[in-house]
Amino acid sequence: MAISAPIDATKTPAWAALQKHHDELVEKGISLKDWFAADPDRVEKLSYRAGDLYFDLSKNLVTDETLKLLVDLGRACGVEERRDAMFSGEHINTTEDRAVLHTALRRPASQKGELIVDGQDVVADVHEVLDRMYAFADRVRSGEWKGVSGKKIEHVVSIGIGGSDLGPVMVYEAMKPYLDAGIDCRYISNIDPNDMAEKVRGLDAETTLVIIVSKTFTTLETLTNAREVKAWMLEQLRACGAVDGSAEQDAEAIRRHFVAVSTALDLVADFGIDPENAFGFWNWVGGRYSVDSAVGLSLIIALGPERFQQFLAGFRAIDEYFESTPLEENVVALMGLMNVWYVNFFGADTHAVLPYTQYLHRFPAYLQQLTMESNGKHVRWDGTPVTCHTGEVFWGEPGTNGQHAFYQLMHQGSVVVPADFIAFANTSNPFVDEGQDVHELFLGNFLAQTKALAFGKTADEVRAEGTPEQIVPARVFEGNRPTTSIFGDTLTPFALGELIAVYEHITFVQGTVWGIDSYDQWGVELGKQLAKQITPAFHDDEALGQQDASTKALIEFYRATRR
Ligand code: F6P
Numbered sequence: 001m002a003i004s005a006p007i008d009a010t011k012t013p014a015w016a017a018l019q020k021h022h023d024e025l026v027e028k029g030i031s032l033k034d035w036f037a038a039d040p041d042r043v044e045k046l047s048y049r050a051g052d053l054y055f056d057l058s059k060n061l062v063t064d065e066t067l068k069l070l071v072d073l074g075r076a077c078g079v080e081e082r083r084d085a086m087f088s089g090e091h092i093n094t095t096e097d098r099a100v101l102h103t104a105l106r107r108p109a110s111q112k113g114e115l116i117v118d119g120q121d122v123v124a125d126v127h128e129v130l131d132r133m134y135a136f137a138d139r140v141r142s143g144e145w146k147g148v149s150g151k152k153i154e155h156v157v158s159i160g161i162g163g164s165d166l167g168p169v170m171v172y173e174a175m176k177p178y179l180d181a182g183i184d185c186r187y188i189s190n191i192d193p194n195d196m197a198e199k200v201r202g203l204d205a206e207t208t209l210v211i212i213v214s215k216t217f218t219t220l221e222t223l224t225n226a227r228e229v230k231a232w233m234l235e236q237l238r239a240c241g242a243v244d245g246s247a248e249q250d251a252e253a254i255r256r257h258f259v260a261v262s263t264a265l266d267l268v269a270d271f272g273i274d275p276e277n278a279f280g281f282w283n284w285v286g287g288r289y290s291v292d293s294a295v296g297l298s299l300i301i302a303l304g305p306e307r308f309q310q311f312l313a314g315f316r317a318i319d320e321y322f323e324s325t326p327l328e329e330n331v332v333a334l335m336g337l338m339n340v341w342y343v344n345f346f347g348a349d350t351h352a353v354l355p356y357t358q359y360l361h362r363f364p365a366y367l368q369q370l371t372m373e374s375n376g377k378h379v380r381w382d383g384t385p386v387t388c389h390t391g392e393v394f395w396g397e398p399g400t401n402g403q404h405a406f407y408q409l410m411h412q413g414s415v416v417v418p419a420d421f422i423a424f425a426n427t428s429n430p431f432v433d434e435g436q437d438v439h440e441l442f443l444g445n446f447l448a449q450t451k452a453l454a455f456g457k458t459a460d461e462v463r464a465e466g467t468p469e470q471i472v473p474a475r476v477f478e479g480n481r482p483t484t485s486i487f488g489d490t491l492t493p494f495a496l497g498e499l500i501a502v503y504e505h506i507t508f509v510q511g512t513v514w515g516i517d518s519y520d521q522w523g524v525e526l527g528k529q530l531a532k533q534i535t536p537a538f539h540d541d542e543a544l545g546q547q548d549a550s551t552k553a554l555i556e557f558y559r560a561t562r563r
Contacts, residue, residue, distance in 0.1 A: 003085070003094055006380045006515025007077045009340075010387045014072035021069055022345040030061055030480050032454045048331035051317035051498040055331045056485040059454040060338055060418075061346070070337035071327045077513045079333060086508065087323055089117030089284070093519035094381045100519045101282075102289035102504065103323075106315040106497070117284070125282070129294055133279055134305035136259075140209060141181040141301060148249075148256040149242035153209045156185040157199065158298040159229060160213030161221045162369060163287025164261075165189040167500075168213070168298050170366035171291060171311070174359045174496055177428035178303050185298045188229070191221040196228050205236030205257070212260045213295055215287050217267035220528070226271065233257055261294040286519050288369045289504060292497070307493045314497025322505045332502050335420075335484060336509025342418045342482065343392050343510075352410065353396040356423035356446040357491055363422075364396035367503055373521045374507045380515035390514045400445045411453060411477055418482045421450055422499065426490040446485075453481035538562075 009015055036042055036058070046058040062070075074080075086092050089099040104115060104122045112124040139145040143152035158168055169187045186199045210229055214222040234243070234250055237257075243249035251272065259277040260268040263285075268278045279294035291299075292312055300308045322332045342348035351371075353364045376391040397405065399421070410417050423446045427439040456479025462472050486502075488495045511518030537543035537555050544555055 005382045008387045009077050009513050012076040014076045018069045050321045050331050054487045060482045074327050074337050079512050082512045095520040099284040101284040103319045105292045106312040137300040147206045148253045149206045151206045154207040156209050156298050158211045159188045159225045161189040163290050164213040166366045166369050167291025170362040173362045185302050188225050205233050210258045215263050217262040217264040311493040311497040314494035315501040318498050318501035332505045336506040340513050344388050346416050348416045350393040352419035354399050354421050356399045361398050367394045371507050374518035375511050377516045381517040420484045422486045424488045424491045450483045455479045
């Protein structure tokens with residue numbers, strides 16, 4: 001079915017109504033303090049459950065009317081129709097003419113035969129690969145799979161970049177309390193050889209399994225690193241006498257120590273990897289939406305198939321919720337719509353994501369690719385220019401570290417920074433310090449920050465503390481800084497799957513309102529092409545002569561400086 005042209009959100013009556021509503025709110029004066037006082041049901045009305053996560057939207061700059069108008073906007077822009085089109089496998093990625101089916105990666109096996117897309121039984125294909133991965137991971141975890149010298153695998157080195165790296169790294173870091181097989185993972189992504197050098201330092205090649213992860217299997221960084229690690233592996237194995245340097249033994253070493261994850265299985269075979277040890281996925285899985293595909297192989301090895309299944313079940317819980325809940329009650333859709341509210345009506349250029357668990361320290365980086373590679377676009381899915389500002393910058397760091405760094409700007413700066421706070425009631429590492437439960441101290445900070453951001457501190461309150469008059473203004477907190485709190489029980493594999501799916505769908509909602517194809521990424525191409533043209537200029541005068549004046553000067557500096 002042909003995908004219809006995007007609706008211009010800015011031309012809808014809902015947009016005009018939101019603009020008017022915004023202006024009226026500003027004119028009257030936005031005051032979360034007053035809104036809370038005037039409406040004792042505000043928290044109840046603006047609290048939601050999705051899966052087993054609790055969401056508090058009450059500290060956002062929204063009223064009942066705002067949410068109603070945002071839902072109208074979502075409806076006018078066809079969020080529900082496009083959601084259904086996505087889940088059913090229509091080619092909503094128009095510029096690449098592809099279905100967008102990351103949601104199929106977490107459908108249960110019982111749905112085999114129910115989703116046929118482009119002639120493919122998608123769920124059957126997904127489970128065929130999952131079953132092979134589970135079997136492979138079990139062999140590695142149990143020690144049945146051995147390195148070339150007969151030793152059990154104790155380390156996994158996963159090589160990939162972007163979506164083939166950020167998801168696995170983030171999940172591996174987040175799931176550290178659940179690692180139980182004595183296998184540690186290291187992730188190499190940067191083409192800077194320093195990355196590889198540091199990651200293989202101290203590794204025993206005989207007990208190391210390498211996973212090359214690349215959707216296309218053409219990515220410069222990944223293939224360069226793969227060749228470097230291959231050379232390192234063979235050199236180490238020869239040095240310890242595990243192989244004798246013959247072509248047969250080298251090939252056997254590669255077979256025992258290298259596996260691959262890709263949609264391009266022919267290129268994997270060309271690299272010398274046994275097709276038996278290659279795990280596929282499909283062009284309908286975008287790189288940044290792929291952590292729950294074969295791209296997560298390192299996680300299945302480290303965490304075990306059962307925990308990976310729980311991870312997938314978390315995604316699925318949110319998919320089902322998002323797909324079946326009407327927009328007015330759908331907190332995931334509402335969060336996407338609120339982001340549009342902040343970007344387009346309050347001029348917010350950035351959005352902070354602040355996990356109150358150290359285990360999620362890579363979550364903001366993961367979200368940067370998810371959200372910014374998806375919605376950082378200047379044209380809509382039919383090639384026409386976007387009609388409003390799109391794609392805010394996502395960023396963040398775990399609390400409480402961020403509190404001692406950038407929260408100053410969030411509390412008292414002159415720009416609006418909507419922020420999501422994420423916390424869990426239980427910790428894997430309880431600790432009592434001088435009678436104080438440290439996790440409660442930590443959570444107290446999470447609550448204190450959202451409270452301070454929302455309600456601030458008036459000049460009178462500052463004065464009442466005996467503050468000298470001349471520094472009263474500097475100590476005033478205006479408040480009305482919008483936050484959403486996401487609170488969970490424990491950061492389990494299930495909860496993490498839920499959290500990722502929440503942000504995947506938030507991204508979808510924003511992209512749909514803006515009319516964007518959130519599933520292509522042409523913006524990364526030009527730099528890749530130019531890097532190929534420029535690199536020879538370090539040595540080649542003709543190539544140097546073709547460069548612009550600035551690039552030329554930088555290369556001349558390099559030539560004069562490099563030893
Ligand atoms: O350069 C951007 C990108 O294409 C991402 O979208 C992708 O996740 C990453 O590169 C890695 O690509 P691949 O998995 O094909 O190596």
